[in-house]
């Protein structure tokens with residue numbers, strides 16, 4: 001997977017990538033709507049060469065990390081903003097923030113995870129990475145969106161699907177369908193959701209569903 005993304009970024013310009021946005025306006029509006037402080041930790045997961053980091057730096061955010069598999073993508077973004085953000089070449093699952101995040105942003109990355117166990121692991125990873133009260137902004141192809149992105153099959157989702165996937169540890173704060181226009185003018189409907197991370201104890205039924213062993217209760221002898 002790393003080689004796919006590395007060769008894709010190395011072989012294309014921003015105008016040749018379907019996901020390129022001239023201005024990441026929905027991300028910015030929703031990050032502002034979260035009310036996050038300028039010094040809170042933000043991670044743009046699978047941020048690639050997106051201009052979101054430029055805009056966040058411009059708005060005065062001081063603790064931004066961009067995490068991506070592709071060194072070429074990160075180098076493109078870093079060439080624009082230099083040391084005003086941290087660029088981390090890593091798989092998202094291997095990215096463990098040194099302190100909990102105030103905001104997790106993912107545009108067009110979760111939809112590459114198709115296996116239900118991978119999607120559940122993604123949610124667990126978000127829950128472990130974001131502080132209680134923190135925010136999660138996710139965008140993935142909507143049910144009417146394309147079946148592939150960068151020639152890779154995707155799992156499309158509605159806001160309701162994402163609410164169900166994220167479960168009790170996250171409360172929906174905002175959702176919408178927003179149509180992205182590729183640089184060559186093709187429409188791609190995206191589902192956007194914003195969640196707030198809640199303080200919730202794990203429940204027995206979800207532990208059972210994941211195949212965890214339940215504690216055995218001794219049967220009283222008569």
Ligand SMILES: C[S@@+](CC[C@H](N)C(=O)[O-])C[C@H]1O[C@@H](n2cnc3c(N)ncnc32)[C@H](O)[C@@H]1O
Nearest residue numbers: 005019046047048050068069070091092107108
């Ligand atoms: C469709 S692009 C979206 C890029 C960016 N979020 C944007 O909106 O412009 C998907 C990005 O996710 C990155 N990616 C895919 N799988 C990843 C993973 N498991 N961990 C980290 N990055 C990943 C790719 O390298 C690529 O930059």
